[in-house]
Amino acid sequence: MTPAALPADKAFDSTLALLREGYRFIPERCARLGSDAFRARIMGRKVICMTGPRGIRLLYGAGGLTRQGALPPTVLRLLQDKGSVQQMEGAAHRHRKALFMTLLMQEGAAEQLASDFARTWAQDLLAQGETCVLDSASDTLAGVVCAWAGFGPQISQDPRLRKTLYEMSARTGSVGPGVIAALMRRRGVERRLAAALADVPSGSPARRIAAFREDGAPLPPEVAVVEILNLLRPVVAVGRWIAYAARILALEPDWRRALATADTASAAQFCEEVRRVSPFFPMTGAITTKPLCHEGLDLPRGQWVLADLWGTLHDKNAFPLPEQFHPGRQLSWRNPGACFVPHGGGDTATTHRCPGEKVTVALMVSAMQVLCRAVTWDVPVQDLGVALDRIPAAPASGVRLIQLRARGDGA
Numbered sequence: 001m002t003p004a005a006l007p008a009d010k011a012f013d014s015t016l017a018l019l020r021e022g023y024r025f026i027p028e029r030c031a032r033l034g035s036d037a038f039r040a041r042i043m044g045r046k047v048i049c050m051t052g053p054r055g056i057r058l059l060y061g062a063g064g065l066t067r068q069g070a071l072p073p074t075v076l077r078l079l080q081d082k083g084s085v086q087q088m089e090g091a092a093h094r095h096r097k098a099l100f101m102t103l104l105m106q107e108g109a110a111e112q113l114a115s116d117f118a119r120t121w122a123q124d125l126l127a128q129g130e131t132c133v134l135d136s137a138s139d140t141l142a143g144v145v146c147a148w149a150g151f152g153p154q155i156s157q158d159p160r161l162r163k164t165l166y167e168m169s170a171r172t173g174s175v176g177p178g179v180i181a182a183l184m185r186r187r188g189v190e191r192r193l194a195a196a197l198a199d200v201p202s203g204s205p206a207r208r209i210a211a212f213r214e215d216g217a218p219l220p221p222e223v224a225v226v227e228i229l230n231l232l233r234p235v236v237a238v239g240r241w242i243a244y245a246a247r248i249l250a251l252e253p254d255w256r257r258a259l260a261t262a263d264t265a266s267a268a269q270f271c272e273e274v275r276r277v278s279p280f281f282p283m284t285g286a287i288t289t290k291p292l293c294h295e296g297l298d299l300p301r302g303q304w305v306l307a308d309l310w311g312t313l314h315d316k317n318a319f320p321l322p323e324q325f326h327p328g329r330q331l332s333w334r335n336p337g338a339c340f341v342p343h344g345g346g347d348t349a350t351t352h353r354c355p356g357e358k359v360t361v362a363l364m365v366s367a368m369q370v371l372c373r374a375v376t377w378d379v380p381v382q383d384l385g386v387a388l389d390r391i392p393a394a395p396a397s398g399v400r401l402i403q404l405r406a407r408g409d410g411a
């Protein structure tokens with residue numbers, strides 16, 4: 001089947017609909033058109049939007065695609081940026097990806113980050129007395145990951161730099177002056193990190209990235225900084241998953257009681273289901289670099305394709321009663337299947353699937369241990385709703401907690 005045979009969105013250009021509908025844009029159209037794929041025009045460009053496993057297998061499959069040119073430039077610059085692993089393909093991509101796999105998946109890395117975070121966040125929460133989980137978890141994560149990467153207190157304890165790391169993910173769906181300011185602050189952080197690199201200890205993750213060799217030479221300094229930010233920025237973004245998990249604890253106190261005594265494996269099941277039901281990355285994009293025949297779909301060279309992550313995470317066949325929060329589904333980043341794709345799909349070492357899932361789940365589990373075991377708290381009246389027209393989405397209040405006290409302090 002050629003793209004012309006796919007159903008088409010009836011709008012001449014669907015950019016405004018995408019901005020208005022956010023996460024619902026692809027899955028609701030697919031449901032309405034009775035197809036897992038449809039044609040549309042976004043920002044004046046022809047695109048094929050796909051939901052479900054067929055689209056995921058295309059974007060995280062055998063190749064013949066590039067991520068270059070598949071994201072609006074402001075989103076790219078705030079997230080991955082030019083020269084990053086996400087912009088590479090083939091053997092060069094696998095070589096660079098192996099660096100991330102080693103840094104993030106090796107024994108002890110996730111555990112170290114998670115225990116540093118749990119200790120520091122518990123102290124920060126008790127010092128604050130009341131908090132917004134999205135803000136405080138993101139801020140603590142920024143300090144912890146900068147120190148873990150090898151940077152000293154002039155970087156890890158700088159509140160403005162920590163906030164900029166948060167904004168790089170938080171501003172991706174915005175347009176206008178706020179994005180330009182965030183981009184300028186990102187350039188400032190890049191300069192600070194480049195200058196501070198001389199002092200990071202040998203063996204630290206930042207030093208290992210700076211010393212990583214490609215084509216017989218170390219990475220150019222500007223690329224090394226982009227890849228160091230590819231460790232720092234997404235760890236800070238885990239604060240959003242933590243806020244979603246805290247939202248469930250706030251809405252359903254039974255989970256708070258259950259997690260107080262749960263083992264790590266059960267806490268991980270809870271966190272994995274949070275990653276399935278909560279909106280984060282709505283979709284990923286790529287462009288074909290040659291004609292491709294993919295599961296009955298003939299794609300020409302240069303075809304822009306968007307794969308729907310959010311809708312795929314609610315696929316009825318893969319997840320019965322997909323709207324229900326049900327940690328008993330036994331989901332895991334270790335064995336994700338074709339539809340559990342909060343961080344992309346496919347084989348992590350050879351495709352663009354995120355290398356940070358192990359770290360993410362370890363950080364979420366340690367956050368749940370802090371909130372359910374180390375501290376007690378009350379939930380003030382607030383708006384815990386999640387609007388799907390904002391990318392990236394978040395609980396409206398960021399999840400506010402009050403009366404934070406150490407467990408056992410007469411609480």
Ligand code: HEM
Pocket residue numbers: 067085086087097100104230231232234235236237238239241280281284285342343344351352353354355356357359360
């Ligand atoms: C905060 C939660 C996170 C979310 C929602 C997330 C989501 C994603 C997604 C959807 C992709 C695939 C992009 C594509 O297909 O083009 C990706 C790739 C990537 N992620 Fe994450 N991620 C998260 C956390 C992390 C963490 C903690 C790290 C590292 C510390 C990380 C590092 C990366 C890198 C380096 C890539 C590029 C991989 C490649 O192109 O091969 N991410 N992430």
